[in-house]
Structure formats: structure tokens, C-alpha cells
Amino acid sequence: MAAIELRALDKRFGKVPVLKRLDLSVNPGEFLVLLGPSGCGKSTLLRCVAGLEAPDAGEVHLGESCVFSKQLGIDYPARDREIGMVFQQFALYPHMTVYENVAFALKVRKIEKSEIARRVHAALDMVDLAGFGRRRPKQLSGGQQQRVALARTIAARPSYLLFDEPLSSLDPKLRGSLRSALRGLHRQLGTTSLYVTHDQHEAMILGDRIAVLQDGAIAQCDGPQRVYQVPATAKVAEFTGNPKTNLIAGELHDAGDRMLLIPEPDNFCFLRVDRQCRPLAGRRVILHARPEATVIVPEPAEDDGRLEIVAIMPEGSEAFVHLRFAGDSGQSAHIIARGGHSEMLALGRGRMVGLRFRRANLYDAASGELLGSFGYNGRELGLLDPHAVSPLLR
Numbered sequence: 001m002a003a004i005e006l007r008a009l010d011k012r013f014g015k016v017p018v019l020k021r022l023d024l025s026v027n028p029g030e031f032l033v034l035l036g037p038s039g040c041g042k043s044t045l046l047r048c049v050a051g052l053e054a055p056d057a058g059e060v061h062l063g064e065s066c067v068f069s070k071q072l073g074i075d076y077p078a079r080d081r082e083i084g085m086v087f088q089q090f091a092l093y094p095h096m097t098v099y100e101n102v103a104f105a106l107k108v109r110k111i112e113k114s115e116i117a118r119r120v121h122a123a124l125d126m127v128d129l130a131g132f133g134r135r136r137p138k139q140l141s142g143g144q145q146q147r148v149a150l151a152r153t154i155a156a157r158p159s160y161l162l163f164d165e166p167l168s169s170l171d172p173k174l175r176g177s178l179r180s181a182l183r184g185l186h187r188q189l190g191t192t193s194l195y196v197t198h199d200q201h202e203a204m205i206l207g208d209r210i211a212v213l214q215d216g217a218i219a220q221c222d223g224p225q226r227v228y229q230v231p232a233t234a235k236v237a238e239f240t241g242n243p244k245t246n247l248i249a250g251e252l253h254d255a256g257d258r259m260l261l262i263p264e265p266d267n268f269c270f271l272r273v274d275r276q277c278r279p280l281a282g283r284r285v286i287l288h289a290r291p292e293a294t295v296i297v298p299e300p301a302e303d304d305g306r307l308e309i310v311a312i313m314p315e316g317s318e319a320f321v322h323l324r325f326a327g328d329s330g331q332s333a334h335i336i337a338r339g340g341h342s343e344m345l346a347l348g349r350g351r352m353v354g355l356r357f358r359r360a361n362l363y364d365a366a367s368g369e370l371l372g373s374f375g376y377n378g379r380e381l382g383l384l385d386p387h388a389v390s391p392l393l394r
Contacts, residue, residue, distance in 0.1 A: 003028040004026035006025075006059070008057065009023075009055050010056045010057035010058055011044055020216035021058070023218065024218055026194060028192055030209065031193045032193070032210075033203040033210045034196045035200065035211065035213065036198065036214060037214075046085075051067065054068070054075060067081050083159070084161050084162070086146075086163045089169075092145060095136075098124070099124075102124065102151050103120050105155075106119060121133075126189075127150050132144070142170050143170055143174040143177065146170065147178070154185075160193070162194050167179065168199070175202070179206060200242045201242055207224055208223070209224075212227065212232075212239065219236050230376075232369075246287075246290070249263065251282070252282065255270075261273050263325060269326065271305045274374035280371060283365075286364075286368070288361040289359065294337040295358060296321060296323075297353060297355065298353055307323040307352070307353060309321055309351045310323060310324050312349060317341050318339065319341050358375050
């Protein structure tokens with residue numbers, strides 16, 4: 001049985017639909033991340049689970065209990081849902097000490113003083129704030145204040161933990177350390193957790209699974225590696241690019257001994273794809289390849305398509321190469337490739353190069369739905385492995 005289950009959830013604000021017959025199941029003890037762009041309904045969904053918003057239709061189940069059903073007239077108040085929620089704002093009482101902030105909700109529930117003390121000290125120890133009990137919020141850093149907010153939630157011992165972008169207001173270094181702390185804390189507590197973020201990198205690090213929310217529905221719910229390597233739709237592929245991914249619209253052409261993608265920006269640029277794509281010959285598709293899944297060919301053959309290097313951007317031991325189709329008069333880059341620092345810098349701006357794909361996904365150009373993938377079996381230009389990665393090309 002799912003720990004959290006949403007069935008056909010609808011939510012509107014006025015005439016604007018936010019959630020559209022949304023279904024989602026979270027397994028017991030799972031850390032599931034809700035990922036999506038700003039304004040897609042992530043926080044609204046979380047508030048519907050917590051009982052802070054009433055859906056317009058559908059059901060919310062927590063464990064064996066139905067806590068909301070529009071049809072049956074069930075709506076448990078937030079205080080009866082055994083949920084702890086951590087917000088982006090710390091919402092600490094400035095006149096109270098750290099100990100008093102963590103203990104406040106427990107005092108309201110009239111828990112015995114000895115039990116409150118035990119829970120507060122245990123919670124502060126879990127978030128590495130043992131010994132900070134007498135300090136006030138103004139004496140703490142932003143990261144420490146967020147840890148206090150987390151300790152306050154943990155001390156209440158909820159059955160479910162909900163996080164609404166709790167790290168988004170912190171600087172990158174603090175965010176990195178708190179991500180690690182959250183993962184460790186989740187393993188220690190084993191509480192079912194639902195975490196909202198718009199940060200793809202954060203989602204990949206934290207989530208046991210990632211549910212990508214787009215247009216009011218779950219576009220994909222999978223493990224982090226599958227969401228990254230094989231996005232369910234072209235929109236998911238575009239959103240999960242960090243900082244950018246490659247989406248090339250064009251038509252697949254069967255040239256006998258090889259398969260070619262003829263890209264829309266340059267009909268005279270022939271890009272080779274795996275021969276297993278032959279069933280899709282003649283179809284308009286969108287090819288998706290991450291920068292690290294592309295291979296630059298410094299000396300392309302006569303019948304290879306060619307692209308111009310627009311810029312080379314060093315980043316540590318690697319470099320990102322920005323390419324554009326020669327047939328396009330615009331100056332913006334169309335493709336990003338990633339490779340070794342010295343290897344990429346040796347190419348030089350303005351050079352014409354070829355392009356190959358180690359791995360790629362193909363989507364229907366009209367619907368954006370996944371048709372198939374190739375190159376995921378570890379070979380340089382490996383064949384489609386439908387059992388391990390994606391559906392057969394169809």
C-alpha cells in the first residue's frame with residue numbers, strides 16, 4: 001500500500017486549472033521529489049496533501065486513511081494528518097531561543113516537560129545543532145536557521161514529511177551541505193518524504209524517484225538516472241537539461257548503408273544516427289542528446305554534416321563547445337558538446353566539425369512522446385537496448 005496516494009486530483013484558482021486529474025503514489029519510506037518549473041503547481045499539490053488547500057475534485061490518501069474526498073465529503077484538517085512541513089521561510093520566533101522554537105509545538109500539545117526535552121535534544125542532535133539550544137535565531141546563519149526549522153518538524157514526529165523548496169533561499173555552498181544532511185536524516189528517520197524543487201540538480205541528488213510536473217499533471221515519475229537519461233517526453237528532456245540539453249528537430253532518412261537525421265535548421269547537414277532507427281525512416285522527430293553524449297569529429301568525412309564552433313567554454317577539467325548549423329544565418333548556438341579541456345580548446349572557434357551521438361532519444365515531432373533510444377548498452381554507438389532502457393522504436 002502507498003504511504004501517500006493522490007487520485008484524479010483537480011485544483012483551480014478561479015478559472016485557471018493548476019492540477020488536472022493528477023495521480024501520484026509515494027511508497028512507504030520513500031524520498032520522492034516533485035520537480036517542475038515555477039508556477040506548474042508543485043507547491044499547490046503539496047498544500048493539498050497537507051490539508052492547507054482543498055482540491056476541487058479527487059482524493060488524498062495517507063496510509064490506510066482517506067483524508068480528502070470531494071465526492072464523499074471527507075476533509076481532515078491539517079492538524080489531523082500527521083504531517084510535518086518545512087517551508088522556504090524559516091518562520092522562527094525571534095524572541096525565543098533555539099530550544100524554545102523547537103519545543104513550542106510540543107508545549108501547545110501539552111506533552112510532558114521531560115519528553116519535550118528528550119525530543120528537542122534528539123532533534124537538535126540529528127541536525128548537528130547540539131549545544132545551540134540557548135542561542136536566538138539572529139545569532140545563527142541562514143543554514144543553521146533552516147536546520148532549526150527542520151528540527152522543529154522532526155521533534156513533532158510526523159508520519160510524513162513535506163518540504164516546500166526549503167533550500168532555495170540559501171547560498172550554493174550551504175545548499176550543498178544541507179542536501180547531504182537531508183539525505184542522511186531521511187535514511188536515519190525512514191519517514192515518507194515529499195520534496196518540492198525547481199532545481200534539477202537538487203532533484204537528482206535527493207530523490208529516490210523524481211516526479212516531473214508539467215501542465216498540471218505528472219509527465220514522468222522515475223528514478224533520477226532514468227529521468228536524466230531517458231526523459232518520457234521532449235518537454236521533460238528540455239526542462240531537465242542543466243544548463244541546457246540538445247533537441248534537434250528534423251526528418252529521418254534511410255540512406256541504405258546508414259541512417260541520417262536531416263535537421264530543420266540546415267537541410268544540407270546530414271547527421272548520422274544508429275541503423276536501428278530504420279523503422280522510423282521518413283518520420284519527423286526530435287532527437288535528444290545530452291552534451292556528454294555527443295562526440296565532435298575534428299576531421300569529418302566528405303558526406304558528413306558539418307557544424308561551426310561558435311564558442312568554447314572551459315569548466316574545470318572539461319569544456320563545453322557551442323555549435324551552430326552552417327546553413328543558419330543566426331549567431332545563436334544550436335548544440336552543446338562536452339569533452340576534455342585540452343581536446344576541446346585545441347579545436348578553435350570558427351572551425352567546421354562533424355558530430356556523432358553516443359546516446360540519444362527520439363521523440364515524435366508532433367506529440368513529443370518518446371519513440372525509442374539508442375546507444376545505452378555501453379558501446380560507442382551501441383544498438384537500441386529496449387529491455388534495459390526504453391520502448392522499442394515503433
